[in-house]
Amino acid sequence: MESVPCPVCCTFFIPRNKSQSFCPKPGCQRARKALWQKQKITSDPDYKEGQRLSQKKWLQNNPDYWKKYRRRNPEKTDRNRSLQKIRNMKKQHPPEPSKIIGIAKMDARKPLLQNLSGQYWLVPTIAKMDAVKIFITSIPVNSP
Ligand SMILES: [Zn+2]
Numbered sequence: 001m002e003s004v005p006c007p008v009c010c011t012f013f014i015p016r017n018k019s020q021s022f023c024p025k026p027g028c029q030r031a032r033k034a035l036w037q038k039q040k041i042t043s044d045p046d047y048k049e050g051q052r053l054s055q056k057k058w059l060q061n062n063p064d065y066w067k068k069y070r071r072r073n074p075e076k077t078d079r080n081r082s083l084q085k086i087r088n089m090k091k092q093h094p095p096e097p098s099k100i101i102g103i104a105k106m107d108a109r110k111p112l113l114q115n116l117s118g119q120y121w122l123v124p125t126i127a128k129m130d131a132v133k134i135f136i137t138s139i140p141v142n143s144p
Contacts, residue, residue, distance in 0.1 A: 006021075009027070037051075083121065119136075120134050
């Protein structure tokens with residue numbers, strides 16, 4: 001059989017049969033299963049309900065999971081809290097349609113009077129993509 005590229009890792013492999021399109025690497029098989037499950041949940045209400053009940057039962061048996069997860073992943077926790085604050089703000093104070101600015105204009109930025117150094121999440125408002133963490137560091141004007 002002819003080798004084909006895996007849609008996840010883009011390496012060529014020889015499929016075992018005509019329907020195999022993902023290579024056998026564990027990460028690619030997890031991606032295949034996740035894709036299948038995502039499609040199944042949107043197309044099969046019974047499967048979706050079964051998954052919801054199964055997750056609920058699992059969480060009842062592992063009540064400290066999220067507490068431990070947040071302790072293990074402080075950066076993700078921080079990110080999620082920031083995004084939730086933004087979601088809450090949007091819900092409480094939805095912007096007027098005329099005030100929504102989707103594209104940043106660099107020349108519209110006012111001169112900085114205060115230090116903005118720190119870590120921020122850049123949250124896209126137009127494209128559906130993940131938020132990106134950025135670091136802003138101030139550089140003295142007279143530096144070489
Ligand atoms: Zn692969």
